[in-house]
Amino acid sequence: MARISSIGTYHPAKIVDNDFFAAADSSQQGIEKYFTGMKERRHADPIDESGIFMGVRAALDALNKADIDPASIDLIIGCVVPNQHLCPEDLNLVANGAGCKNAVVYPLHSACSSFLSCLNVADAMIASGRINRVMIVNSNHWVGPMADHDSDTFPIAGDGAAATIVENGGDSFLDIEEISCNDEDIFHSMQLKNPLFTGKKEIFKITQIESVDNERLVSKPINVARTLLDRQTLAPDYFIAHQAGVGMLKHWMDILELDESKLRHTFPLYGNMMSTNIPVTMNHYIESGEIKRGDTLLLFSPAAGAHYISILWRY
Amino acid sequence: MARISSIGTYHPAKIVDNDFFAAADSSQQGIEKYFTGMKERRHADPIDESGIFMGVRAALDALNKADIDPASIDLIIGCVVPNQHLCPEDLNLVANGAGCKNAVVYPLHSACSSFLSCLNVADAMIASGRINRVMIVNSNHWVGPMADHDSDTFPIAGDGAAATIVENGGDSFLDIEEISCNDEDIFHSMQLKNPLFTGKKEIFKITQIESVDNERLVSKPINVARTLLDRQTLAPDYFIAHQAGVGMLKHWMDILELDESKLRHTFPLYGNMMSTNIPVTMNHYIESGEIKRGDTLLLFSPAAGAHYISILWRY
Structure with a gap:
């Protein structure tokens, strides 16, 4: 099986504090309590800090930290959101820019769950013996396309990128639980449509649909982590999740019956960076020395779509 | 390891013959010889035959053929091109429509290589013991978005969908060879841009770039299949590839030094359906009785991006 050998990140230079949104209406009917806790977030420069640029910088950071030859990466898996190029995708240019000439x-x-889906695939690909070293790249520059629109979700959105190198050797993967609710209501309640079909630029938005209540949006997804914990004798050292609000994270801790001291997040610093949140948060607490080799991490993400995934991972 | 237990397809009702393109200029400077061999292709109805609709129909066909319970599918992997929904994606609605309520x-x-990339991942995920049954769904409705544009690539484009069920039990996967050329010239020579950034609808197009010659576009990719064959003592029974022209397929046979009797394709019937070509062609010759259980298939696809992949698979 595999282990994470390095995580690199890139955070845009522009720090935006809450005053920027004084005029914005960030209320979410009935669920505003879950979204609180923001202090600042980063906004990528629309020209100089594209999703590709940030992905390359995160990839180089990960490679440099562990002194890994870019040519030794066998596979790059991940996503740039939104893609400037729909087919082929921006991720190919990230591979090129980082010098990963042998990576497919x-x-x-x-x-939002893409990082965990990719960690699952990376571990399985390495376990199958086919490849040795994978780099997961998550790069999100979603604020720019939203900036000229009003949006309830905009104030909590942040830009940034992370690159996570997973390689052969180690037994980090301990357990996984994931479900898809395959539910049209949930699907359509969180949506970025393709302007190729709509004829107009649209933004990612959360639409309050009568049939989708807070229970379904916030409480139900964490059941995958609850199921995983219930069958494990191993108690996790830390809980790290996709972050859309501090209230939501604490609510999940309650459902998991985990002590709040196990919660690690970076929401006040970076906000909701979609699939980039988990590796950024892992990296933050690895760099600070809090997360050490051998610690067990309960990772969890819900995703628009809707995909709920939790992985127990020994760092 | 795994085996393919069922392939389902959906072909739009509307058959379009070459006369439709009498006025169209389908020449590709210097490489037109590779793109010949079209007779007809299918065009999806823009309203009634969306990528989602076709994906669902192909999925139901695959499930029905092998009498498989939709609830037994653990994972759906694949792509709808182009996506009507960018995040989350159309594929979630395919899962929902096909009743695959337990599939993530x-x-x-x-x-174009997505089917083979997915076959690789599906096999690895099953080999890792994590899941038992995967459905690969490829659905392409790219003609519609192109129809109001002039395009050199339009005449060879066809719409359609395929669903391939891969499950535990069997030793079908024999070998793989894949490379990425990670080359900006190649990347930009074949492109569908996101109108979210360009502000205008654009189509997938092949742009003749001076530095990208026929050698790089047509001949170089097949080297992955050549490398794979060179290390195998096993001679494949059939060669099935992504199809962008009969000339190109025959050119690849020459480079592989394979007898033309081993070539199987459906280009005159369906044209270039991107990642859907290989499963559609496999299904066509399985249904006709030519491809039988135990036959070895050399599968190959180049892809804009550029990703070149070849898998040797015992059906």
Whole structure:
């Protein structure tokens, strides 16, 4: 099986504090309590900090930190959101820019849970003996396309990128639980449509649909992590999740019956960076020395779509 | 390891013959000889035959053929091209429409090679013991978005969908060879841009770039299949590839030094359906009785991006 040998990140230079949104209406009917806790977030420069640029910078950071030859990467899996190029995708240019000349590129999009879906695939690909070293790249520059629109979700959105190198040797993967609710209501309640079909630029938005209540949007997804914990004798050292609000993270801790001291997040610093949140948060607490080799991490992400995934991973 | 237990397809009702393109200029400077051999192709109805609709129909066909319970599918991997929904993606609605209520959905996009990338991932995921049954769905409705544009690539484009069920038990996977050329010239020579960034609808097009000659576009990719064959003592029974022209397929046979009697394709019937070509062609010759259980298939696809992949698979 595999282990994570390095995580690199890129954060845009522009820090935006809450005052920027004084005029914005960030209320979510009935669920605003879950979205609180923002202090600042990064906004990528629409010209100089594209999703490709940030992905390359995160990839180079990961390679440099562990002194890994870019040519030794066998596979790059991940996603740039939104893609400037729909077919082929931006991720190919990330591979090129980072000098990963021997890496094949598999773009895999499962919205906010993409990092965990990719970690699952990376571990399985290595376990199958086919490849030795995978780089998962998640790069999100979604604020720019939203900036000229009003959006309830905009204030919590942040830009940034992470690159996670997973390689042969180790037994980090401990367990996984994932489900898809395959539910049209949930699907249409969170949506970025393709302007190729709509004829107009649209933004990712959360639409309050009568049949989709807070229970279904916030509480139900964490059941995958709950199921996983219930069959494990191993208690996790830390809980790291996709972050759309501090209230939501604490609500999940309650359902998991985990002590709040196990929660690690970077929501006040970076907000909701879609699939980039988990590797960025892991990296933050690895760099600070809090997360050490051998610690067990309960990772969890819900995703628009809707995909709920939890992985127990020994770092 | 795994085996393919069922392939289902959906072909739009509307058959379009060459006369339709009497006024169209389908010449590709210097490489027109590779693109010949079209007779007819299918065009999806833009309203009634969306990528989602066709994907569902192909999925139901695959499930029905082998009398497989939709609830037994653990994972749906594949792509709808182009996506009507960018995040989350159309594939989630295919899962929903086909009743695969327990399937998680991993959209994976590597252009024309997506089916083979997915077959690789599906086999590895099953080999890792994590899951038992995967459905690969490839659905392409790219003609519609192109129809109001002039395009050199339009006459060879066809719409359609395929669903391939891969499950535990069997030793079908024999070998793989894949490379990425990670080359900006190749990347930009074949492109569908995101109108979210360009502000205008654009189509997938092949742009003749001076530095990209026929050698690089047509001849170089097949080297992965050549490398694979050179290390195998096993001679394939059939060669099935992504199809963009009969001339190109025959050219590849020459480079592989395979007898033309081993070539199987459906280009005159369906044209270039991107990642859907290989499963559609496999299904066509399985249904006709030519491809039998135990036959070895050399599968190959180049992809815009550029990803070149070849898998030796015992059906």
